[in-house]
Amino acid sequence: MGLIDRDRLTCIGVIASAHGVKGELNVHPMTDDPAYYEKCEAVILETERGLQAFTVGGLRMAGRHWIMALVGVGGRDAAETLRGAGVLLEESQLRPMAAGEYFQHDLIGCAVETLDGNLLGRVTEIVTTGANDVLVVELDGKARMLPMVGEVVRKVELEKRLIRISPLPGLLELDEP
DSSP, X not given: OOOOOGGGEEEEEEEEEEETTTTEEEEEEOSSOGGGGGGOXXXXXXXXXXXXXXXXXXXXXXXTEEEEEETTOOSXXXXXXXXXXXXXXXXXXXXXOOTTOXXXXXXXXXXXXXXXXXXXXXXXXXXXXXXXXXXXXXETTEEEEEEOSTTTEEEEEGGGTEEEXXXXXXXXXXXXX
């Protein structure tokens, strides 16, 4: 594999821990269709040491997690060094999107405005919480956090790089002095 371009990779999971003593990994999927990736043959891990390409020796579902074996990772100690690493795939390996679907990373940089055209800023980050994801929207150095729920996010227009929202009562008023 040649030079790896981080901008062309998508994180589909995070290594939570070692699994057993043979070097397998317990991976928390960050996808709504984890079963799609069970036949994955290669991944790139994003560790503190940078990006590393691996051949997948096995991948299976275990409840809501994957158990993954990587060629060259033998033993529990080696697996533990990968705790917290992101599991990345190249765009060509990702599940094709249906109409109206998008990857969260596609929202970074999108303008956010209310339905009546009031610009609130641009998405700089998406925070994953237990209840729902949250858009971090910045304008003039000021950040707002907007829940990604259907009552708020009304339309995502990726081709226009625009997200239209209908703020819940009081949501934007919290920003007023």
